[in-house]
Amino acid sequence: GQNIDQPTEMTATEGAIVQINCTYQTSGFNGLFWYQQHAGEAPTFLSYNVLDGLEEKGRFSSFLSRSKGYSYLLLKELQMKDSASYLCAVFAVFSVKLIFGTGTRLQVFP
């Protein structure tokens, strides 16, 4: 079976650091994506991890551990515009499709 878990909601303060976790169980794993989705807008691509380790891209970093079925998205120097839903998605080779978690709604407060 395929299962992806991430927290439903998180809150943080402007300027802080927040880590959004994602755990997954899937057969034929081949890559994990993070997408950002502002209310009423399309999801936009943030990062892709296929090998273990940390990928850094500006204020955003994403980490993957394939042996643990675990990933996190790290957001530094939070800004109000980072208030959005963050979607974790796993690419399953055998079914050749992206499987999404339910998303984590992040609210950033001043």
Place this chain on the structure above:
Amino acid sequence: KAGVTQTPRYLIKTRGQQVTLSCSPISGHRSVSWYQQTPGQGLQFLFEYFSETQRNKGNFPGRFSGRQFSNSRSEMNVSTLELGDSALYLCASSLIRGLGTEAFFGQGTRLTVV
């Protein structure tokens, strides 16, 4: 380069009706996937089309169908609408199928069934 275009943006239908949604992928992209997004369930995969053929299908009833044209544009159809079909329907296009292929999403069509 134009992004993924979905029409219409908003739609209100009554139970029992049918609806057709349209998706124009990014030029050159041949893979189009459809997702249903609801607050409780997140993004649920509906189906994927590549080269005018349905390559993959999610766990949705047969009332949900789709097709892809030779120019890669895709349509999805929902017949005999139910209240539970109210959702945001997202289309995503990719250059190719498979590994590490970033999917680009359209703005979605928000369907409300009353």
